[in-house]
Amino acid sequence: MNQEMFTINNLWMMVATILVFIMHLGFASLEAGLTRAKNTVNILFKNTIIPAIGLLTYAFIGFNLMYPGDDFVGSFFGLGGIGISLPEGWDTFAYNEGYTFFTDFIFQAMFAATAATIVSGAVAERVKLGPFIFFSILYVGIFYPIVGMWKWGGGFLDTLDTPFYDFAGSTIVHSVGGWGALVGAYLLGPRVGKYTEKGMNAIPGHNIPMATIGVFLLWFGWFGFNGGSVLTADPGTVSLVFVTTAIAGASGAFGALVASYLKFKTYDITMVLNGILAGLVGITAGADLMSVGESAIIGFIGGTLVVFAVVFFDRIKIDDPVGAISVHLIGGIWGTLAVGLFGDLAGMSQIWSQLIGIGVVGAFCFVASWLIFFTMKRTVGIRVDEREEVEGLDINEHSMRAYPDFATKE
Numbered sequence: 001m002n003q004e005m006f007t008i009n010n011l012w013m014m015v016a017t018i019l020v021f022i023m024h025l026g027f028a029s030l031e032a033g034l035t036r037a038k039n040t041v042n043i044l045f046k047n048t049i050i051p052a053i054g055l056l057t058y059a060f061i062g063f064n065l066m067y068p069g070d071d072f073v074g075s076f077f078g079l080g081g082i083g084i085s086l087p088e089g090w091d092t093f094a095y096n097e098g099y100t101f102f103t104d105f106i107f108q109a110m111f112a113a114t115a116a117t118i119v120s121g122a123v124a125e126r127v128k129l130g131p132f133i134f135f136s137i138l139y140v141g142i143f144y145p146i147v148g149m150w151k152w153g154g155g156f157l158d159t160l161d162t163p164f165y166d167f168a169g170s171t172i173v174h175s176v177g178g179w180g181a182l183v184g185a186y187l188l189g190p191r192v193g194k195y196t197e198k199g200m201n202a203i204p205g206h207n208i209p210m211a212t213i214g215v216f217l218l219w220f221g222w223f224g225f226n227g228g229s230v231l232t233a234d235p236g237t238v239s240l241v242f243v244t245t246a247i248a249g250a251s252g253a254f255g256a257l258v259a260s261y262l263k264f265k266t267y268d269i270t271m272v273l274n275g276i277l278a279g280l281v282g283i284t285a286g287a288d289l290m291s292v293g294e295s296a297i298i299g300f301i302g303g304t305l306v307v308f309a310v311v312f313f314d315r316i317k318i319d320d321p322v323g324a325i326s327v328h329l330i331g332g333i334w335g336t337l338a339v340g341l342f343g344d345l346a347g348m349s350q351i352w353s354q355l356i357g358i359g360v361v362g363a364f365c366f367v368a369s370w371l372i373f374f375t376m377k378r379t380v381g382i383r384v385d386e387r388e389e390v391e392g393l394d395i396n397e398h399s400m401r402a403y404p405d406f407a408t409k410e
Contacts, residue, residue: 005233009098012233013107019224020110024051024117026217031121032402033211034270034322036203038392039125040402046120046129050136054113057141059084062112063105065145067153075156077146098232107228111173115144118177121322123184125191126389129397131376135369139180143368147361148172157357162349164357168229170285170335171361178329179365181320187373188383190319192390200314203321208269215273219249222280226287241287245280248287248299252279255303263307271310274323275303281331282338289343298338302331333358 028047032040061082068078086101095101116136123132150157151172157164166172193201205211226245230237256275260268279299283290290298309326320326336358340351376382383389388396395401 006098009231009233010100010103012238013099013103013228013231016224016228017103017107017110019221020107020228021051021221023110023218023221023225024113026214026221027114027117027121028214029210029217030214030273031124031322033207033209033214034121034205035124036392037206037403037406038394038401040206040394041398041400042129042393043120043124044402045398046132047117049133050116050120050140051113053116053133053136054140055109057137058109058112058145059105060141062141062145063108065142066108066148068149075154075159076150078149078153078155111169111225112140112144114173115177115180116140118174118324118328119180119184121324122181122320123188124321125393126188126383127184128380128382128384129393131380131382134376135180135184135372138372139369143365144173144176147176147364150361151357157353157360160353160356162353164353165289165339165345165350166285166336166357167288168226168284170281170332171357173332174281174284174328175332175336175358175361176365178325178327178332179362180369181325182318182329183366183369184373184382185318185320185325187370187377188319190317191321192386194319195317205270205321211270211273215276219276219280222249222284226284230288237288243292244283244287244290244295247292247295248279248283248302249276250279251296251299252276252282252303252306255279255300255305256307257303259304259307263311270323271307274306274310274327277327278302278306278331278334281328282335285332285335286339286343286345289339289345291343294342298335298342301338302334305330305334333362 024047028044031047032043035043063084064080064082068080084105086095096104116139119139149155151164151166191203194203195201222245223242226241227238230241252275253272256271256278257267260271279302282298282302283295306323306326309330310323313320313325318325336354337351339345340347340354373382384393384396
């Protein structure tokens with residue numbers, strides 16, 4: 001590859017990195033908007049500290065856990081070293097024909113914190129900050145990279161007879177976060193007043209405009225999330241991925257619109273917002289494999305599923321204030337399975353490989369999350385007391401309010 005193409009590829013990877021970084025602002029805005037005003041500072045604090053945790057832990061150990069080179073133990077675990085530095089004796093061009101060592105690191109590092117961000121939304125408004133930070137350090141720094149290595153680092157999922165396929169992380173990123181979110185929300189229990197003897201009591205978010213801005217920032221950043229995962233600036237593949245990503249998000253909006261209207265007889269903006277995200281999560285596993293029509297089908301089904309998933313989790317009294325489990329876990333499972341049903345790899349052998357990946361990653365993440373959360377629950381505790389929850393986490397955990405000049409009814 002000549003110097004010009006190397007520079008173009010590397011530049012696109014860095015632009016995609018910037019787009020993925022912006023997604024953290026989207027998560028922060030979405031979660032803050034869909035929760036109550038008295039917990040806004042807490043939400044913003046978590047979504048600020050999570051990228052910092054992700055960058056530092058990924059630099060210290062995560063990158064070398066995910067990409068250990070030949071240092072494998074049975075293709076399930078490997079550690080290529082500690083810290084980040086260009087391998088000895090290598091120059092910029094020797095690392096990869098498309099991008100530099102440091103571009104590879106920073107692009108992958110932006111993905112790392114997403115798993116903990118997903119968990120943040122599901123445990124919002126009642127989790128203790130300290131234990132949540134500790135969970136994030138372990139989950140992002142150790143468990144996410146191990147799962148990522150199984151496919152992207154040359155591990156056992158990549159060496160199946162029919163390799164498991166996950167282009168940009170429907171399972172490896174989104175379902176990893178979704179399983180942690182499910183365990184955390186279950187072990188915490190629902191918010192005070194959410195479920196009563198009379199049934200489910202909706203607790204509306206305080207700022208729908210902020211939530212809407214958050215979803216559009218996420219959709220914007222997803223072009224880097226998926227487009228950057230091509231790992232080159234190849235015009236044909238990058239442009240296809242842009243189109244399938246956009247179409248799936250749009251179809252997700254309509255899937256959620258139709259399903260929520262038929263279910264609730266109203267036009268629910270929060271369902272449509274989560275429908276967009278479910279469509280985007282769904283296309284992430286196979287964005288480079290699908291036609292425009294197939295991406296529309298995947299997105300529409302993802303948007304439909306998220307509505308029924310939200311209803312289901314409320315029915316079994318798992319309180320998820322922002323719908324993170326429905327979007328990222330259910331959407332991630334659907335998108336991963338869709339690779340075997342649609343697109344260039346469709347077939348029974350691929351379906352089986354996708355199911356293996358979904359099952360193994362799910363089991364590992366469920367057990368890992370349970371061990372961390374359950375151990376903390378039995379020792380330091382993971383939930384604030386009822387008085388702090390009713391008064392709000394902002395004033396009790398941060399000694400400040402997001403809107404000090406405005407009175408609230410809470």
